[in-house]
Amino acid sequence: MVVKRERDRESSSGLQPRIERARDGTPTILVLFRTCKFVLIGGLVIAMKRENLVKITATFLSLLALLGFLKWTNSYASPYIVQILNLTAIYIILSTSYNLVNGVTGQFSLGPNAFMAIGAYASALLTMTPAEKEITFIIEPIISPLDKIALTFLPSLLIAGVVTALFAFLISFPVFRVRGDYLAIVTLGFGEIVRVFATNATSITNGSLGLKGIKQLTSLWWSWSWAIFTVFCLVGLVQSSYGRAMKAIREDETAAQAMGINTFRYKMLAFVISAFFQGIGGGLLAHLLTTIDPKLFTFLFTFNLLIIIVAGGLGSMTGSVIGAVIFAWGFEFLRWFEEPHQIGGVFIPEIPGMRMVIFSLLLILIMLFFRRGITGRWEFSWDWVFNKLGKKIRVTN
Amino acid sequence: MRIILRIFLVPFLLWSLVSRAEDMIKIGVILSMTGGTAAFGEVTWTGMRIGRSIRPNVLGKEVELILVDDKSDKIESANAAQRLIQKEKVIGILGDVASSNSLAIAPIAEENHIPHISPASTNPIVTLNRKYVFRACFIDPFQGEVMAKFAYNDLGAKKAAVLMDIGQDYSVGLSNAFQKTFTKLGGKVISRVNYLSGDQDFTAQLTAIKETNPDVIAIPGYYTEIALIAKQARELGIKTTLISGDGAEAPELTEIGGKAVEGLYYTTHFDEKAISTPLGKKYVEIFRKKYNHAPDALGALGADAYLIMLDAIERAGSTDPEKIRDEIEKTKDFQGVTGVIFIDSNHNAVKNVVIRQVKGKESVYVSSVNP
Numbered sequence: 001m002v003v004k005r006e007r008d009r010e011s012s013s014g015l016q017p018r019i020e021r022a023r024d025g026t027p028t029i030l031v032l033f034r035t036c037k038f039v040l041i042g043g044l045v046i047a048m049k050r051e052n053l054v055k056i057t058a059t060f061l062s063l064l065a066l067l068g069f070l071k072w073t074n075s076y077a078s079p080y081i082v083q084i085l086n087l088t089a090i091y092i093i094l095s096t097s098y099n100l101v102n103g104v105t106g107q108f109s110l111g112p113n114a115f116m117a118i119g120a121y122a123s124a125l126l127t128m129t130p131a132e133k134e135i136t137f138i139i140e141p142i143i144s145p146l147d148k149i150a151l152t153f154l155p156s157l158l159i160a161g162v163v164t165a166l167f168a169f170l171i172s173f174p175v176f177r178v179r180g181d182y183l184a185i186v187t188l189g190f191g192e193i194v195r196v197f198a199t200n201a202t203s204i205t206n207g208s209l210g211l212k213g214i215k216q217l218t219s220l221w222w223s224w225s226w227a228i229f230t231v232f233c234l235v236g237l238v239q240s241s242y243g244r245a246m247k248a249i250r251e252d253e254t255a256a257q258a259m260g261i262n263t264f265r266y267k268m269l270a271f272v273i274s275a276f277f278q279g280i281g282g283g284l285l286a287h288l289l290t291t292i293d294p295k296l297f298t299f300l301f302t303f304n305l306l307i308i309i310v311a312g313g314l315g316s317m318t319g320s321v322i323g324a325v326i327f328a329w330g331f332e333f334l335r336w337f338e339e340p341h342q343i344g345g346v347f348i349p350e351i352p353g354m355r356m357v358i359f360s361l362l363l364i365l366i367m368l369f370f371r372r373g374i375t376g377r378w379e380f381s382w383d384w385v386f387n388k389l390g391k392k393i394r395v396t397n
Numbered sequence: 398m399r400i401i402l403r404i405f406l407v408p409f410l411l412w413s414l415v416s417r418a419e420d421m422i423k424i425g426v427i428l429s430m431t432g433g434t435a436a437f438g439e440v441t442w443t444g445m446r447i448g449r450s451i452r453p454n455v456l457g458k459e460v461e462l463i464l465v466d467d468k469s470d471k472i473e474s475a476n477a478a479q480r481l482i483q484k485e486k487v488i489g490i491l492g493d494v495a496s497s498n499s500l501a502i503a504p505i506a507e508e509n510h511i512p513h514i515s516p517a518s519t520n521p522i523v524t525l526n527r528k529y530v531f532r533a534c535f536i537d538p539f540q541g542e543v544m545a546k547f548a549y550n551d552l553g554a555k556k557a558a559v560l561m562d563i564g565q566d567y568s569v570g571l572s573n574a575f576q577k578t579f580t581k582l583g584g585k586v587i588s589r590v591n592y593l594s595g596d597q598d599f600t601a602q603l604t605a606i607k608e609t610n611p612d613v614i615a616i617p618g619y620y621t622e623i624a625l626i627a628k629q630a631r632e633l634g635i636k637t638t639l640i641s642g643d644g645a646e647a648p649e650l651t652e653i654g655g656k657a658v659e660g661l662y663y664t665t666h667f668d669e670k671a672i673s674t675p676l677g678k679k680y681v682e683i684f685r686k687k688y689n690h691a692p693d694a695l696g697a698l699g700a701d702a703y704l705i706m707l708d709a710i711e712r713a714g715s716t717d718p719e720k721i722r723d724e725i726e727k728t729k730d731f732q733g734v735t736g737v738i739f740i741d742s743n744h745n746a747v748k749n750v751v752i753r754q755v756k757g758k759e760s761v762y763v764s765s766v767n768p
Binding site: 078079080081083084087135136138139196199200207208209210212213216285288289290291292293295296300331332335338339350352353355356 | 430431435438442463464465466468470471472473475476479480482483484497500501503504508509520521522525526563564565566569570573593
């Protein structure tokens with residue numbers, strides 16, 4: 001019932017594309033998922049609807065274009081551009097997974113800095129070689145099993161994700177006993193606990209000295225494969241019956257419960273999945289920066305992600321991706337305002353901090369003119385693109 | 398959307414119109430001009446600019462300092478370093494003050510073979526096993542050693558208590574070195590208690606220390622906590638001499654601590670009265686004329702980082718980053734602002750430590766300890 005109401009609302013607000021064939025508004029990603037299943041089961045590609053085939057081809061081609069772009073950047077662009085592109089991918093992973101809890105399920109969590117910290121430390125400790133650990137841990141030697149382990153990148157990232165998810169699973173029991181603002185405070189508390197633990201457990205984390213000499217393993221391929229994988233998984237999840245239950249919880253938790261949705265189970269599911277990807281994101285970040293310490297994972301990091309998802313559009317994965325891209329590139333573009341300039345006959349000296357002012361102004365503008373973020377709850381879909389193209393063609397004709 | 402696009406487009410268009418002077422020697426500066434440690438960035442930048450005004454040319458070309466803000470943030474520091482090297486094509490990087498940010502800059506400098514001098518990052522692992530990374534200050538262990546020697550030899554202390562801030566790598570490093578040296582000299586560290594930066598109440602730790610009755614209490618932390626600890630210690634009736642590291646050096650120390658911090662000794666990098674070099678004298682003169690108050694240590698270190706770099710460029714006789722690196726490594730007997738500087742095999746600056754004592758609202762020079 002609730003699920004149906006949700007759907008009706010979406011279609012009535014005009015979010016549903018109007019063409020008849022898209023009556024279920026299925027997005028490309030899920031279509032691809034389903035398709036893959038079909039292909040695997042019986043190879044029934046020919047039996048598939050023509051429209052779906054078009055959408056799959058469109059998805060495939062755009063992914064190919066992205067990969068082509070990445071390949072080109074990898075060989076020709078400067079490491080500076082590569083660095084920002086890597087950060088963009090990491091921000092996409094972090095913000096879309098954060099959006100699953102805050103935007104889709106409507107649970108105001110402030111704990112992603114804790115998840116990132118766990119993921120970053122876990123993966124870094126697993127990839128560092130014993131020799132590197134020995135020279136980095138100068139206050140106290142690292143504890144026994146960790147000093148001998150050295151894994152490759154993929155297993156350590158996966159372990160980091162699983163460890164983070166496990167942590168989220170454990171804390172979800174106390175955390176989801178409360179709702180709303182109280183939930184925010186409890187998750188904030190866990191975030192601080194993790195940070196303080198990282199500061200004090202010198203024999204595991206090297207305390208406030210932090211870790212140095214982490215191998216730079218994060219490349220465009222790693223970060224963007226994970227980003228694409230994350231977005232596909234999360235969009236698929238949001239569009240599934242699980243996702244609709246999560247949205248029902250966001251709209252009205254009590255009503256959802258009355259309709260027979262086990263709210264605790266779905267909230268926990270969102271929390272754990274989100275934590276898994278945030279752990280991965282933290283691991284990728286650690287292997288990009290090659291150094292981490294507890295000060296990196298303060299509440300400010302969570303706050304940055306919050307800016308991304310709110311400015312992008314709370315509840316929309318498209319919005320989170322756009323927000324992440326703007327956040328990663330925006331600060332670098334705005335550096336222009338801080339540099340000294342000779343414009344015509346006027347010399348303007350450098351103004352440190354100017355870009356923060358402009359960035360804040362931009363945020364205010366976004367929130368004034370796009371009350372619900374840049375995209376609101378709108379999601380990208382091929383139907384929308386075809387609709388737009390169709391209209392254009394009609395106009396030109 | 399369109400508005401935003403325009404806002405992003407305008408700088409681009411302007412960018413293409415603006416041309417820059419090409420025939421200059423470009424040195425990148427990464428400092429925290431905004432964010433948590435903005436105050437450090439500000440004073441360091443002041444010092445660097447004075448350093449540049451003392452010596453604006455090298456190899457017959459003018460030096461351009463390109464300042465990039467890192468928002469007191471690790472990720473931004475890494476971006477800033479990439480930007481300076483790839484886009485501005487700098488031949489050397491100076492910065493940042495906070496060790497955690499310098500740790501993010503260092504691997505990028507290392508990878509691109511660009512010499513990097515941090516003015517005041519004291520965490521030992523910043524330069525550890527790195528070929529292109531240096532610092533213009535001494536490291537925490539060295540300062541801790543001097544504190545211990547001063548406490549044992551000059552203050553005649555035999556029993557010491559240590560209050561360590563476990564939230565700061567700086568404090569942990571200093572405390573460990575203090576304890577090691579003090580014990581080696583024949584003294585005894587009878588109690589060692591911890592606190593965390595941001596704490597307000599230290600009575601529990603201080604009561605524990607009071608029972609052991611030490612001759613000296615070492616507080617190698619930052620000024621806010623030192624002032625609060627001093628205040629609460631005096632209220633508890635502890636009259637023991639207090640000693641701390643360069644984290645104590647800030648006007649806030651006496652503003653918060655008032656009479657309680659009177660007589661506190663601290664080690665630092667720089668004092669007007671300890672100046673022995675012509676560069677130092679010139680620096681103080683310009684600083685006094687411009688700002689009309691006593692110059693601070695961070696600014697002086699900023700100037701030193703700049704001047705060490707310039708000295709190396711001059712000796713290398715070229716702007717090749719590899720050659721500059723080799724020359725920075727060979728720096729010895731360099732008559733810098735903060736004293737005579739040697740660069741040791743671990744790329745740390747070795748130079749004399751200044752000891753000052755709080756008297757009223759000011760700090761007075763006590764002595765200099767040579768390495």
